[in-house]
Amino acid sequence: EDQVTQSPEALRLQEGESSSLNCSYTVSGLRGLFWYRQDPGKGPEFLFTLYSAGEEKEKERLKATLTKKESFLHITAPKPEDSATYLCAVPNSGGYQKVTFGTGTKLQVIP
Amino acid sequence: GAVVSQHPSWVICKSGTSVKIECRSLDFQATTMFWYRQFPKQSLMLMATSNEGSKATYEQGVEKDKFLINHASLTLSTLTVTSAHPEDSSFYICSARGGNRGSLNSPLHFGNGTRLTVT
Numbered sequence: 001e002d003q004v005t006q007s008p009e010a011l012r013l014q015e016g017e018s019s020s021l022n023c024s025y026t027v028s029g030l031r032g033l034f035w036y037r038q039d040p041g042k043g044p045e046f047l048f049t050l051y052s053a054g055e056e057k058e059k060e061r062l063k064a065t066l067t068k069k070e071s072f073l074h075i076t077a078p079k080p081e082d083s084a085t086y087l088c089a090v091p092n093s094g095g096y097q098k099v100t101f102g103t104g105t106k107l108q109v110i111p
Numbered sequence: 112g113a114v115v116s117q118h119p120s121w122v123i124c125k126s127g128t129s130v131k132i133e134c135r136s137l138d139f140q141a142t143t144m145f146w147y148r149q150f151p152k153q154s155l156m157l158m159a160t161s162n163e164g165s166k167a168t169y170e171q172g173v174e175k176d177k178f179l180i181n182h183a184s185l186t187l188s189t190l191t192v193t194s195a196h197p198e199d200s201s202f203y204i205c206s207a208r209g210g211n212r213g214s215l216n217s218p219l220h221f222g223n224g225t226r227l228t229v230t
Binding site (some may be wrong): 045 | 160
């Protein structure tokens with residue numbers, strides 16, 4: 001069964017304090033890993049897709065990396081506006097149309 | 112690109128009534144759309160896969176007669192919550208793969224969700 005586990009569940013950072021969010025996955029034949037940002041009361045906003053181990057993607061203060069077992073979302077010098085829940089997801093190995101989501105990491109950046 | 116629009120953003124209805132939620136792909140065609148439900152502080156739970164021109168595929172435990180899905184065109188899917196009850200109150204989100212007939216490895220793009228409150 002495909003599984004996606006995110007840690008920590010919640011993270012509180014001071015503005016400027018860099019950190020990383022973890023996404024561990026168990027899926028047969030990884031066909032991509034997605035990162036999303038979700039603000040309260042909104043749908044998830046697509047951030048990155050990573051397809052193979054060693055791949056990295058960057059967007060402003062965010063950098064996503066991928067290994068064979070997990071992905072990290074590094075946040076460098078975060079700002080309060082980076083506060084959100086970050087979700088990772090993988091396409092299912094069985095039901096090829098479906099996507100399995102992790103439970104997310106709720107990030108709070110304090111000024 | 113890959114914009115998904117969902118309407119309404121919130122709705123309050125009385126118990127026993129039905130509510131229709133629309134999901135549109137604005138700048139691409141989506142043969143498949145997905146409907147999710149999200150409870151507070153929880154992740155997204157897939158309810159059903161909506162296929163253009165054919166019946167939707169429902170996840171285990173989701174009542175197909177309560178949650179009616181219609182995908183009549185390549186840009187529109189609707190979810191109707193029939194005979195709504197307070198326990199149906201939730202955040203409903205639709206999604207579709209970006210790009211025309213997006214590949215299976217393409218990410219999903221989401222609407223902004225509909226907050227349903229049943230009184």
